[in-house]
Amino acid sequence: MGQSRIEWTEQSWTVVVGCEPVSAGCAKCYMASMAARLERMGVEKYSGLSELREGRAILTGTVRFWQPSLLDPLRQKKPARWFLSSMGDIGHATITDDELDQLFAVMSRGAQHEFYVLSKRVDRIARYLRGEARADTIKANALRLPGEPGSGFPWPLPNVLIGTSVENQVNADLRHAGMACLARGGWRTMVSYEPALGPVDWSGWEFLSWLISGGETDHMHRRARPHHPAWHLASRGWAESPPAFPTHSSSMATGHRWTPSRQSICRQGRRSSALMLLPVRPMPLSTFARGKKAIS
Numbered sequence: 428m429g430q431s432r433i434e435w436t437e438q439s440w441t442v443v444v445g446c447e448p449v450s451a452g453c454a455k456c457y458m459a460s461m462a463a464r465l466e467r468m469g470v471e472k473y474s475g476l477s478e479l480r481e482g483r484a485i486l487t488g489t490v491r492f493w494q495p496s497l498l499d500p501l502r503q504k505k506p507a508r509w510f511l512s513s514m515g516d517i518g519h520a521t522i523t524d525d526e527l528d529q530l531f532a533v534m535s536r537g538a539q540h541e542f543y544v545l546s547k548r549v550d551r552i553a554r555y556l557r558g559e560a561r562a563d564t565i566k567a568n569a570l571r572l573p574g575e576p577g578s579g580f581p582w583p584l585p586n587v588l589i590g591t592s593v594e595n596q597v598n599a600d601l602r603h604a605g606m607a608c609l610a611r612g613g614w615r616t617m618v619s620y621e622p623a624l625g626p627v628d629w630s631g632w633e634f635l636s637w638l639i640s641g642g643e644t645d646h647m648h649r650r651a652r653p654h655h656p657a658w659h660l661a662s663r664g665w666a667e668s669p670p671a672f673p674t675h676s677s678s679m680a681t682g683h684r685w686t687p688s689r690q691s692i693c694r695q696g697r698r699s700s701a702l703m704l705l706p707v708r709p710m711p712l713s714t715f716a717r718g719k720k721a722i723s
């Protein structure tokens with residue numbers, strides 16, 4: 428468990444760690460170097476997840492369900508926004524349905540929290556959640572967890588948003604069916620259009636609750652790939668009202684406030700700027716009352 432540096436969330440639930448690249452957006456995944464650093468610090472959870480090749484940390488493809496972290500959200504009474512998982516992808520094939528049952532059971536018991544589940548393998552998540560038997564299995568798992576079970580078991584879980592990352596039109600098209608399936612099943616859905624590597628036409632994505640839009644960020648001396656304000660503007664234009672605020676506060680600190688006219692943020696090698704959009708179907712979240720600043 429740890430405080431997240433990602434602006435749209437507060438806590439990182441790293442119960443699934445490790446991954447392997449699945450699409451273009453993964454090319455500069457920060458996770459390999461982060462895991463390498465944590466392994467050097469002696470954190471067992473991250474051992475063997477990455478290896479050095481030509482001086483650069485590369486993911487080994489090892490994926491781990493770290494049982495000691497399973498109950499982290501239930502140890503915290505104070506409501507928070509939890510990101511699952513900033514150090515892996517719960518949709519990875521090596522994560523079993525039984526393990527997913529445990530994750531969703533914890534999310535059902537952690538009703539005071541909001542959970543943001545992000546996977547580039549969203550088809551698998553959609554397949555896993557399909558069917559009524561899944562709710563029964565998860566409820567049975569939830570009842571076995573320590574502590575007093577709450578009253579009722581709403582399904583789909585109202586405190587969970589399921590999302591995917593989309594970097595360009597090709598992957599938007601590939602991941603649309605899984606997301607639409609989840610939305611039809613009653614789940615609230617989100618897309619992280621970050622890192623944006625090409626324009627995306629969002630027609631047909633009207634079921635989304637959230638669209639987060641942003642560029643790649645320089646990380647560990649790896650230069651961010653360029654993105655264009657027009658892509659974000661088009662996304663914001665597609666969405667309804669645009670209460671938006673920037674992510675990547677470091678960009679803000681250096682004065683790179685994103686505006687449609689600031690083309691310089693798209694130069695190759697510059698730290699990217701980004702913005703978050705909350706437009707599609709405004710959620711009943713207190714999110715934006717928690718010190719986040721809107722830009723117009």
Ligand code: SF4
Nearest residue numbers: 446447448453456547
């Ligand atoms: S799916 Fe996510 S965690 Fe896995 S390699 Fe790609 S960016 Fe990294």
